[in-house]
Amino acid sequence: MKLVALQRAVARAVMQPLTPSERMRRTAPGGGRMSAYAARYIKPNDRLTSFERLEIYNRQYWLRVLDSMAEDFPGLRAILGQRRFEDMCRAYLTECPSRSFTLRNLGARLEVWLQCNPKWIRGKQTLALDMVRLEWADIRAFDGGAEPALCLEDLSGISVSGARLQLQPYVQLLELHYPVDDLAIQLRENHERADFASNGLMENRKSVRVGPVAALEPKQIFVVVHRIDFSVYFRRIEREEFALLSALRSGKTIERAIELAFQRSSIPEFDRGGYVQHCFQTWATLGWFCRPEEINARRQSCEKRVRT
């Protein structure tokens, strides 16, 4: 038997969902008895049948991927409840198994999949999707790339007309319909407290109770998920700020981005200059902009002159 054929057959069995009592299914992938399927490939020994030996890998697979999902999406788990969350994850991972060498990317397709399969979040669709977006943005902000940051003094040398500014790759911009950032922060605090008393694996399997979930009222918010000193933070921003940052991210000039930011804005024209100046100063202080190439080049040439 060819190596690839054997690996396909075994992987199909290993990745097949477990029964509700977390045992390997009696029916093999594609039909037939799993005991016969396992016996075709795997030797029994004096203590375990072929079925039981294959089952060890089947159970380990699901334990590993479900733990990973629970770790990455604690907010979604709190919204859906433990059982519904795990059922949803099983369905998601059956249709969208990992296609990356790292478990970090396991949830990369979850938002799109949930949009196509809304029955898993019925009754809480908007809230659940908001939380998925926030939690995936959290992952991306945690280990996203960072370029040399533009500082306040660089900012004064940039002309508004024609110039573009790039946001740091780790900065994530979100428009949400529920204040899920508050909920995520509360969960994080609960988790940190619980970590003292128990090990990680057990903690992940515990159900999470968060009182405010049921009472959460819709409210449009704009959030930047970013990091300071390598810790991830959620920062609420105003609609105009969100529009301005989104326009800059999409490659618009600073001038055009400012125009777009104030479309349908209630901020009086008189105040807009000061508002924009304050925004850019805050964002530069937070290190959200990459330093443009020409400033990098200018700095390097100055440093060279100093050395010679």
Added chain:
Amino acid sequence: MPENRFNGFTNYGIGIGLRAPHYEHILSRKPVVGWFEIISENFMIDGGRPLHILDQILDQYKVVQHGVSMYFGSAEKPGRDHLRRLKDLVKRTNTPWLSDHLCWGSVDGRYTHDLLPMPYTFEAARLTAQKVREVRDFLEIPIAVENVSSYAEFHVSEMTEWEFLNEVVELADCGILLDVNNIYVSSRNHNFDPFTYVNSVAAERVAQIHIAGHSKFKKYLLDTHDHPVLDPVWKLYERAIQRAGHTATLLEWDDSIPSFQEVHNEAMKANRFLVDTTLAVAV
């Protein structure tokens, strides 16, 4: 020989696995440790805290990379993104050698994230060795393959696990990361003599040794890395270093991780075997 071409002619002694619960202790107390082994995948990212921590560790300690997802035994080729990220990390760490497992875990682009056992066939050995060579040529550093613990054996196997290991490393001309705990776990699960395994591997190719703890279940042993090293594993370790010399040795502790001091003390127990072996050789 402890220093050989498969570990970059280094003599690293005893090390421990770098794990997140110990970061603060290591960076603030700066304990004396021979070297740290990192899980490559934890640092194959674009930025953020993990790389910041790693850079601080690299300033003060020797680091060796160990991977869990290259899947040398998978029939498909490694992904370009995976290899590119791994090479970036190799440049960052200057690891003198790189290890990953003699196993498979992905097929048709789908990943199980597990270390699945190989069918011990000549076809599998040839394909695996070819992949090891391709990865080594791309990364431009020595590669060592690690024997995994397993819970299943395939009907199609044409040789023993140690014969398969020797076949692969000969064809690939690569090193061995000999995990004596994995040998013990598999020997109990598959009813073979673990000393036959240790006595059969190509000792001159052993670049590194792993030690770890495991868990006993009613019908099988599970490789859990959540306990101190058990006596039968220390005995295998003793035999392995009698054959391979004072090879770089690393304690793995990945779950229910105790204090740094406890892990370090457990790793340092290896010293008593290293000293005893030196005396035995001297006599």
